[in-house]
Amino acid sequence: MRVITQSKWAKQAAFTLVEMVMVILILGIIVVGVSSFVIFGTRIFVESSAVDQVLSQSRFGVERMTREIRSALPNSTRLLTAADGSYQCIEFVPVTASTSYVNAPIAPAATSNILSAIVINQTILAGQWATIYPLTASEIYNPTGSTAKRFLISNVSTSGDQVDLTFGASIRFTEASPLKRLYLTAQPVSYCVENQPNGTSDLTRYANYGYQNSQPAPTAMANRVIMAQNIINSLLIEPAIILTPSSLVTNAIVHIEPRFSVNGESFKYQHQVQVINVP
Incomplete structure (x- = not known):
């Protein structure tokens, strides 16, 4: 039977400097590859979460606006656009x-x-x-x-x-x-697209401010609630809201066309809401 001494074991367990450098290089390549994969996956998750949040907000705001306008009193819709393009407001009586x-x-x-x-x-x-x-x-x-x-x-x-x-x-x-x-x-309700300091616009809802002879600007209304954000319409060139008034034979039509931006990309809604002209 062959007996191996402790020094012999130590000699067999040792490794050279070249082997150690090779192991470090291989581990470094593996770490870089794994970290790149993790960073890429994290970036995709963050961007998709941001897109999903903007989509959810925009759907909620446009859908809520659509449903309320659809139940408006005949001939009560009126649209106000600021001369400087800083806001647009559609007002109606629910x-x-x-x-x-x-x-x-x-x-x-x-x-x-x-x-x-x-x-x-x-x-x-x-x-x-x-x-x-x-x-x-x-x-x-x-x-x-x-x-x-x-x-x-x-x-x-x-x-x-x-x-x-x-x-x-x-x-x-x-x-x-x-x-x-x-x-x-009830009291009138207004939906406004208002420019913000960051260069985008918010879709906001106003209520409980009372009946007023002339359509009020956002600064004259109360109970402001933000319904959606990140709207990028240039309101004088690309209005977010267009009103086709009613006539004796046609209903009023509200065109809702906000353009939203997220992660450098944009998408636009194109909704048409009829306000029944049956007084």
């Missing part, structure tokens, strides 16, 4: 409920503080506005005197299949609706 009236004070009949309508499943509340036969934005946003198209409801009472709306004073509506339509509305 319909909370609609029904048919049974008895209503309508000119030239005498004034009254009560309107009777058919009960519906939708809730009618004090603080909403009753609107009959709205034909122009001026009639909707700027009612005058005791004879107008829109009045604030002060009390609601229901009896059987009839609901009585009480107003704070004796009033009468300017015109009767051919089909006796009655719209119950």
